[in-house]
Amino acid sequence: MSLSELYQEVILDHGKNPRNLREMPDATHVAEGYNPLCGDQIKVFLRVAGDVVEDASFLGRGCAISQASASMMTQAIKGQTLAKAEELFENFRDAVTTQADGGCDHSSEPTFEDAFQDESLGVLSCLTGVRNYPNRIKCAVLAWHAMHSALHEGSKVTTE
Amino acid sequence: MPTKAPTDLRSQFPALAQEVNGKPLAYLDNASTTQRPAVVLEAMQCFYQHDNANVHRGVHALSQRATDEFDAARSTVAKFIHASNANSVIFTKGCTESINLVAATWGFQNIREGDRVLVSTMEHHANIVPWQVATERAGAVVEPVPIFDDCSLDMEALESMLKKGRAKVVAVKHVCNASGTVNPIGEITKLAHEHGAVVMIDGAQGLAHQAVDVQALDVDFYSIASHKVYGPMGFGALYGKPEHLEGMPPYQTGGGMIRSVSFEETIYAAVPDKFEPGTPNVAGAIGLARALDWVTEVGLDRIQAVEHELGRSCTEQLQDVPGVRIIGTAPGKASIVSFVMEQAHPHDVGTILDSEGVAVRTGQHCCHPLLDRMGVPATTRASISVYNNEEDIDSLMRGVKRVAQLFG
Ligand SMILES: Cc1ncc(COP(=O)(O)O)c(C=O)c1O
Numbered sequence: 001m002s003l004s005e006l007y008q009e010v011i012l013d014h015g016k017n018p019r020n021l022r023e024m025p026d027a028t029h030v031a032e033g034y035n036p037l038c039g040d041q042i043k044v045f046l047r048v049a050g051d052v053v054e055d056a057s058f059l060g061r062g063c064a065i066s067q068a069s070a071s072m073m074t075q076a077i078k079g080q081t082l083a084k085a086e087e088l089f090e091n092f093r094d095a096v097t098t099q100a101d102g103g104c105d106h107s108s109e110p111t112f113e114d115a116f117q118d119e120s121l122g123v124l125s126c127l128t129g130v131r132n133y134p135n136r137i138k139c140a141v142l143a144w145h146a147m148h149s150a151l152h153e154g155s156k157v158t159t160e
Numbered sequence: 161m162p163t164k165a166p167t168d169l170r171s172q173f174p175a176l177a178q179e180v181n182g183k184p185l186a187y188l189d190n191a192s193t194t195q196r197p198a199v200v201l202e203a204m205q206c207f208y209q210h211d212n213a214n215v216h217r218g219v220h221a222l223s224q225r226a227t228d229e230f231d232a233a234r235s236t237v238a239k240f241i242h243a244s245n246a247n248s249v250i251f252t253k254g255c256t257e258s259i260n261l262v263a264a265t266w267g268f269q270n271i272r273e274g275d276r277v278l279v280s281t282m283e284h285h286a287n288i289v290p291w292q293v294a295t296e297r298a299g300a301v302v303e304p305v306p307i308f309d310d311c312s313l314d315m316e317a318l319e320s321m322l323k324k325g326r327a328k329v330v331a332v333k334h335v336c337n338a339s340g341t342v343n344p345i346g347e348i349t350k351l352a353h354e355h356g357a358v359v360m361i362d363g364a365q366g367l368a369h370q371a372v373d374v375q376a377l378d379v380d381f382y383s384i385a386s387h388k389v390y391g392p393m394g395f396g397a398l399y400g401k402p403e404h405l406e407g408m409p410p411y412q413t414g415g416g417m418i419r420s421v422s423f424e425e426t427i428y429a430a431v432p433d434k435f436e437p438g439t440p441n442v443a444g445a446i447g448l449a450r451a452l453d454w455v456t457e458v459g460l461d462r463i464q465a466v467e468h469e470l471g472r473s474c475t476e477q478l479q480d481v482p483g484v485r486i487i488g489t490a491p492g493k494a495s496i497v498s499f500v501m502e503q504a505h506p507h508d509v510g511t512i513l514d515s516e517g518v519a520v521r522t523g524q525h526c527c528h529p530l531l532d533r534m535g536v537p538a539t540t541r542a543s544i545s546v547y548n549n550e551e552d553i554d555s556l557m558r559g560v561k562r563v564a565q566l567f568g
Pocket residue numbers: 191192254255256257284286287333335336337362364365385386387396526
């Protein structure tokens with residue numbers, strides 16, 4: 001696993017120019033995520049109508065991984081049903097938290113290749129490289145956890 | 161001329177001789193924790209292999225040896241900081257516990273409703289939160305002492321805050337772990353005393369780099385972190401003026417800290433035992449004492465000269481990189497170089513430096529108020545020790561340039 005796999009062009013691009021980086025005055029669901037380890041802070045806004053996420057945006061500051069992940073997440077869930085957003089959350093979380101190498105037996109869990117080929121993740125799969133940088137996984141899942149809690153309780157979450 | 165590698169020193173640290181990600185390790189995270197020289201590891205192992213027994217308990221030979229070594233360690237620490245009396249050194253599990261001890265005992269006894277505790281804006285959370293707890297309990301307040309843009313303490317502000325009266329404690333660190341500022345603790349202590357306050361000096365970053373004479377400085381309390389001065393982790397000490405320690409209630413209680421116990425009345429042992437209930441970390445004390453002896457053998461002058469030269473070189477080279485800003489530029493600062501890069505977040509910088517074998521700290525360094533004051537969410541920090549060399553700084557710069565390239 002090399003650095004260039006972690007910092008792929010698409011990640012650098014989203015990190016530098018995050019999409020949907022804006023406040024949402026008419027949001028129906030809001031939650032904050034905070035990573036006390038590095039001080040990354042993110043606020044996720046959702047506008048849900050019926051069972052569809054009509055709009056998703058975020059505000060916050062942080063490292064390239066957390067910014068890119070938040071940016072790509074907002075794109076991925078916009079227009080999706082709540083069930084689909086939830087499914088993406090679960091797939092993404094599993095894909096980035098499943099160690100690719102290492103001595104443990106992960107045979108029952110999805111492998112890196114599975115995740116990479118997992119069409120449901122689409123372009124998000126480029127973020128799964130963080131699984132080889134255990135101390136960066138929290139950066140990648142921060143926005144997703146915030147989104148998840150916005151939908152479920154609308155409260156502040158930390159990734160600690 | 162760049163400082164040549166003090167190879168003989170470097171080779172005394174087994175952990176430094178390794179590769180990380182295929183590159184030689186450049187360990188520049190010394191403010192988090194230093195590495196330990198072989199003599200410290202050996203001294204601790206020797207205790208467990210030959211003299212291991214509980215202290216102050218048995219009449220058998222091993223117990224006597226362990227007790228002698230433990231007592232000798234206390235004397236070594238006391239001598240190193242020029243304390244008048246070995247019993248003014250209390251062993252703790254670290255700098256954090258040392259400060260908590262003072263806040264919970266001296267603070268409990270002396271901080272009253274309406275009192276004030278003046279805490280510098282640059283403090284580590286370990287010298288903030290215990291005072292928040294102590295003041296909240298008493299109905300007193302913690303007030304931040306402002307700092308300047310270069311991260312030096314605003315002494316005039318401190319003086320005028322003291323003049324307002326009812327300041328019981330001034331809490332300030334000797335050397336700032338996030339900015340490198342070296343505070344004028346003698347001057348601060350004098351000011352505090354003129355206005356009836358005691359000082360809690362957080363010495364976590366002090367001992368490894370600065371000469372400390374607690375009597376000349378006249379400090380009331382000085383906390384020590386063993387693992388930041390080449391000693392073992394999970395161990396530390398607190399220096400307290402004998403007159404304070406005598407009057408303070410115990411912090412924790414149990415065996416070993418009592419003179420007599422009955423269900424009617426318990427009488428506490430004398431200082432330092434009063435503050436050290438339970439079986440102590442004897443190997444920790446032996447390790448710390450050996451580490452301080454090692455510092456004495458190497459010489460603080462040599463340590464300061466090497467660190468100063470590398471710190472200067474590191475700072476100058478970083479300043480030449482477009483987009484880099486150094487956080488903490490106080491005159492006479494220690495060789496702790498915190499910086500931010502316009503191009504990249506410290507977390508990304510840290511990952512890329514790691515790929516070059518460079519160990520630095522990234523984040524907030526347990527100093528949220530300081531970072532808020534400086535307007536940065538986090539920094540990358542290279543902190544230098546006597547065993548570092550120009551090659552380590554070269555590795556750091558290679559990594560920083562790679563960041564600039566990747567994120568530029
Ligand atoms: C200035 C300062 N104070 C206190 C501490 C806490 O020391 P310890 O973790 O050894 O208790 C540290 C170490 O991180 C420090 O740098």
